[in-house]
Amino acid sequence: MQQAIAVLDSGVGGLTVVKEVMRQLPREKILYFGDTARTPYGPRNAEEVITFTREIVDYLVQYKPKMVVIACNTATAVALEDIRSRVDLPVVGVINPGARAAVGRTKTGVVGVIGTEGTIKSGAYESALKRLSPSVEVISRACPSFVPLVEDGNFSSSETYDTVSNSLFPLRNSTMDCLILGCTHYPFLADTISEVMGSEVVLINSAEETAREISTILHVNKELVGRGEVPVHQFFCSGDPRKFQDIAQAWLGEQIRLTPVVWQVPHIGA
Template sequence: MQQPIAILDSGVGGLTVVKEVMRQLPREKIIYFGDTARTPYGPRPEEEVIRFTREIVDYLIQFRPKMVVIACNTATAFALADIRSRVAVPVIGVIHPGARAAINRTQSGFVGVIGTEGTIKSAAYEEALKQLKPQIEVISRACPKFVPLVEQGNFRSDETYKTVADSLEPLRSTPIDTLILGCTHYPFLADAIAEAVGRHITLISSAEETARDISTILQVKGRLALGEAMPVHQFCCSGDPALFKAIAQQWLNEEIELTPIVWQVPNIG
């Protein structure tokens, strides 16, 4: 039986990574968990995000994945080291791949980062960027209103474009030429974000670079699913299954198999 790649996120955002893995590694089986009942993770305390991430990984381990991908920037910032210490398979996040892509694209040396409150407060992107290029200038901004828009499937309304424009207005007067979408939900809003900051700004999604990392690690370990039959992917969510399925099928442009998960849902804060 083919071992899957386990991919998890606070909600539907990690589907941006799933789509890229499906494109780059079409023979790899994916099992995805979107914690839509407890999204967003951004406003939650670090300890809570770590606990949620542990619970999801503990659930996914029953499927014997050959790799775990934390496709959530907040969970990557808070829980990556913890999860790596708890499981025997490779575990990767989305922050370092996104930082690497931005360093490769910027011409001015000024990079913007937008993300959840948790990701921005952690300074994980700034640290990752400066590890790669110490002289880089980083301008960060939290955008807490974006994830709820995506989780509601509200990508292209006038309200969404106005919310995005208002949130990103301060970045228009900065010298950035590259903007990291530091939340895997944000590529759903890429058109609104590009319109808000200016079409001349290069938008960086970590999904493509993360998929490359997955490919490299599996190739080095001799675990690529070369020659396998085309896989049937599995999707799980902890919230509204109908809404998740609608968003997933629209984004991935294909039918999916979905398993709703009953999950305990504490209040934020």
């Protein structure tokens, strides 16, 4: 049986990472867990987020995946190092790939980061960026109004433009040339964000960059699947499976051309 890439998130946001893995690595099997019964993780304390993340990882490793991906900014900021020390598998979060891409692409050395309040307050992007390149200047801004827009499917209305424009206004008067979309929901707003920031600012899509790093690691570990494999993905959630299925269908439909089968895991999140 093909070994899967295990992807976990506090809810549905991590599906943007799944979508990119499907696009960049169409032969790889994915095992996804959305903790929809306990979403969002943002307002929870670190101890709780670590406990939840451990619980989900313990569940997923039963399926003997070849890699674990924490596709949630909050869980990455708080629990990545804990999980890396607990499981004997490569563990990838969504923060370092975005930071690495920004360090690779910036010419001015000034990098912007937008995310939820929790992610920005944690300083996780800033410390990931500085750890790679101490001379990088980081300008961060929380954009709490963006996730509701995405969850309402409101990607490009004039209300969306106004909200995005107001939130990002303080970032425009700088020499920043890269802006990290530091929340799994933000890629849906990329066109509007780009319109506001101007074409000279490169948007770094964490989902795209995380999928890229998954590809790199599997390649170096000689674990990319071979030709001819047709993956059958599996989706799990802790909350209402029908609701999750509808969103997964809407977000991934183009990639999977199938209704995802979603299994509810009753002992998690109950």
